[in-house]
Amino acid sequence: MKKIIIYGIVFLASVNIALAQNPQEIPLDQAWKDKISELAPEKANFPFKKKKKVLVFSLHTGFxxxxxxxTQAMIQIISDKSGAFDVTTSTDIAMMEKDKLKEFDAVIFNNTNSKPQYRNLFVDKISENTSLDSVTVWAQANKLEQNIIQYVKKGGGILLFHGGDTMLNNSMEFSKLTGGSFDYHTKQQAFQVRIEDPTHPLTKSLPAEGYNHVDEPYFYKNAYDELDFHPLTYFNNAEIEGQRKGQEKTSGKTYVSWIRKDGKGRAMYISTSHNAQSFENANILAYFLDAMQYVAGDVKVDETPIGK
Structure with a gap:
C-alpha cells in the first residue's frame, strides 16, 4: 500500500510538472485583454514624431x-495604449503586393507558418487555385517574396514572431534578410532567456539578468550560421533538454532574438511567443513595443553583425 501511495504521489508530481511545461490554452476574452492592457506600457520608450502604420499579417497554411x-490582440493593445501605431490586420496575400506594402512603416509576421512540403506560404496559398500550373504558382510566389525583400531594402521594417520564420523557410535570400531559418524546436520547457548586452537600447526593457520562460527553444539553419545580425537575447545550449539526437549542442549559445539592417530598412526576429501566457509580463510587452518602434524606424541602435 505504501508503494502505491508513493507511486501515486510521484505520478501526480510528474503530471503537474508536465502541465507547467505546457501551458494550457486560455480564452481570448475581455478579462485577458484587460489584464494585458493594465500591464502594457503607458507610453513608448522612444520618441516618435508621428504615429506609424503597421500591418499585422497572420496567415498560416501550416501549423x-x-x-x-x-498576439494580434496584444499588438493592438500596446499600440493603442502607447499611441505609437495604427494597426491593420490581414490574412490576405494581396497585402504583399508593392502598392499595399508601401502603405505601411512596418509589417509583423505573426506565426505565418507554412506547410512542410515546400515551406513556402505563398506557394501554399496560390496553389489553392487549381487552374494555375506549378510554373505560374512559383512565379507569383517569388514575386511576393521579392516584394518583401525590396520593401525592406527601400526602408521598410519587418518583425517576425516565433513561427514567422518558417513562412519562406527554404529560401536562402529570405533567410539572409531575416537572419536565419527554422531548423527544429525541442519540447516546451522552462529556460532562462539571457541578455546579450543589457546596455543596448532594445534590451533595457528586460531585466539585466534575463528572465525564465516557458516556450519551445528554437534552433536555426541556413543564413543563421553566418551570424549576419546583431543579437539581443539568447539561451545557453547546455541548459536545453531534448535536443535532436546527433546534433546536441552542449556548449555555446543559441540566439532568441536579434536585429538586422538590410539596405535602408530593418528586420527583427523574436522566437519566444508560443503561448499567450508569455504576454502576461510588463517587461515582455515593453520589449515588443520597443521592437515595433525599431522596425518602424523610430530609433537608431547598434546593428553591427557579430559574424562580420
Missing part, C-alpha cells in the same frame, strides 16, 4: 498556433 489571435 496553427493557438496564440495567433492573442
Amino acid at each position: 496553427w498556433h493557438w496564440v495567433n489571435p492573442h
Whole structure:
C-alpha cells in the first residue's frame, strides 16, 4: 500500500510538472485583454514624431498556433495604449503586393507558418487555385517574396514572431534578410532567456539578468550560421533538454532574438511567443513595443553583425 501511495504521489508530481511545461490554452476574452492592457506600457520608450502604420499579417497554411489571435490582440493593445501605431490586420496575400506594402512603416509576421512540403506560404496559398500550373504558382510566389525583400531594402521594417520564420523557410535570400531559418524546436520547457548586452537600447526593457520562460527553444539553419545580425537575447545550449539526437549542442549559445539592417530598412526576429501566457509580463510587452518602434524606424541602435 505504501508503494502505491508513493507511486501515486510521484505520478501526480510528474503530471503537474508536465502541465507547467505546457501551458494550457486560455480564452481570448475581455478579462485577458484587460489584464494585458493594465500591464502594457503607458507610453513608448522612444520618441516618435508621428504615429506609424503597421500591418499585422497572420496567415498560416501550416501549423496553427493557438496564440495567433492573442498576439494580434496584444499588438493592438500596446499600440493603442502607447499611441505609437495604427494597426491593420490581414490574412490576405494581396497585402504583399508593392502598392499595399508601401502603405505601411512596418509589417509583423505573426506565426505565418507554412506547410512542410515546400515551406513556402505563398506557394501554399496560390496553389489553392487549381487552374494555375506549378510554373505560374512559383512565379507569383517569388514575386511576393521579392516584394518583401525590396520593401525592406527601400526602408521598410519587418518583425517576425516565433513561427514567422518558417513562412519562406527554404529560401536562402529570405533567410539572409531575416537572419536565419527554422531548423527544429525541442519540447516546451522552462529556460532562462539571457541578455546579450543589457546596455543596448532594445534590451533595457528586460531585466539585466534575463528572465525564465516557458516556450519551445528554437534552433536555426541556413543564413543563421553566418551570424549576419546583431543579437539581443539568447539561451545557453547546455541548459536545453531534448535536443535532436546527433546534433546536441552542449556548449555555446543559441540566439532568441536579434536585429538586422538590410539596405535602408530593418528586420527583427523574436522566437519566444508560443503561448499567450508569455504576454502576461510588463517587461515582455515593453520589449515588443520597443521592437515595433525599431522596425518602424523610430530609433537608431547598434546593428553591427557579430559574424562580420
